[in-house]
Amino acid sequence: MHHITEDCELIKMLGMGSQEAFVDLYNKYKHGVYHNITKIIQDPVLAQDIMQEVFLTLWNKRNNIASIKAVGSWLFVISYNKSVDHLKKRLKENKLVALMADCPEDILEDTHSSQEQEEDYEHRIWLLNNAIEQLPGQKKKVFKLFRLEGKSHEEIAAITGISIQSVKDYLKQCTAILRKHLNENSGNVSAESQLFLLFLVSGYLLQGHLS
Numbered sequence: 001m002h003h004i005t006e007d008c009e010l011i012k013m014l015g016m017g018s019q020e021a022f023v024d025l026y027n028k029y030k031h032g033v034y035h036n037i038t039k040i041i042q043d044p045v046l047a048q049d050i051m052q053e054v055f056l057t058l059w060n061k062r063n064n065i066a067s068i069k070a071v072g073s074w075l076f077v078i079s080y081n082k083s084v085d086h087l088k089k090r091l092k093e094n095k096l097v098a099l100m101a102d103c104p105e106d107i108l109e110d111t112h113s114s115q116e117q118e119e120d121y122e123h124r125i126w127l128l129n130n131a132i133e134q135l136p137g138q139k140k141k142v143f144k145l146f147r148l149e150g151k152s153h154e155e156i157a158a159i160t161g162i163s164i165q166s167v168k169d170y171l172k173q174c175t176a177i178l179r180k181h182l183n184e185n186s187g188n189v190s191a192e193s194q195l196f197l198l199f200l201v202s203g204y205l206l207q208g209h210l211s
Contacts, residue, residue, distance in 0.1 A: 007071050014058075015065045022062070026055050029072060031150030033079045040083040040199070050086060054079045070129055072148035077124045080196060124196055131200065134181045135174055142167055143174040147200070 013021035033054055037047040057078055058065075068074045135143055142160060145151040146167075157164045178200065 011065055011068055011071055014062050017062060022055075022059055025058070025071060029075050029149055030055070032072070032148050033075050033150070035150045036076060036147070037079050037083050040080070041086065046086065047083075050079065050082050053082055057082075070125075072144060073125050073128045073132070076148055076200075077128060077196075080124075080199065127196070128200060131178050131181055135177055138162075139170045139174050139177070142170040146171055 007025075010021045010025050014025065030051065034047055034051045037050050037054075038044060041047045041050065054075060058071075058075065132140060132143065138160065142156055142162075145156045145159060146153075151159070153164050153167045156167045160167070162170075
């Protein structure tokens with residue numbers, strides 16, 4: 001069964017409270033979620049904790065989960081946002097902002113309402129899906145397996161039936177295609193969303209840009 005169809009069925013089952021569906025989704029996406037969190041956090045232990053938060057959020061939202069069209073993209077966005085939130089919290093706890101002359105101490109305070117935060121998540125999910133949909137079929141599959149599911153080059157080669165070198169070449173081509181698409185279509189996107197999209201294509205580390 002194609003993995004997108006399988007995800008739709010798992011989401012449907014999860015919406016009905018199926019713990020088995022939740023475990024299947026967890027096992028499928030945990031490596032990708034952990035890998036993406038680690039790229040931002042650079043702390044394996046904390047990354048594990050954040051990963052658990054991400055999947056707890058998925059479980060807690062099971063009653064209105066039907067609105068999630070692409071669970072891999074949803075998990076990617078939630079893991080990104082939670083990771084950045086942890087970095088901001090760390091900055092405030094360490095009082096790094098207070099060391100900057102004439103810098104307001106509340107600069108990193110979260111002033112967004114829950115509704116605004118939900119809309120921001122939905123916008124980023126749309127940006128992510130829109131960018132990925134620009135990829136040709138086989139390249140799209142390779143990219144999703146690598147970035148969303150956390151599969152290794154060897155695992156992707158076995159799944160798709162192409163060589164490991166072809167997997168690597170496809171991923172390089174995907175990055176070039178996505179970067180070109182984002183450069184051409186993100187003119188009206190906020191700086192924070194552009195940073196998110198840059199992370200999507202390059203695994204960009206954020207610490208220096210939040211300090």
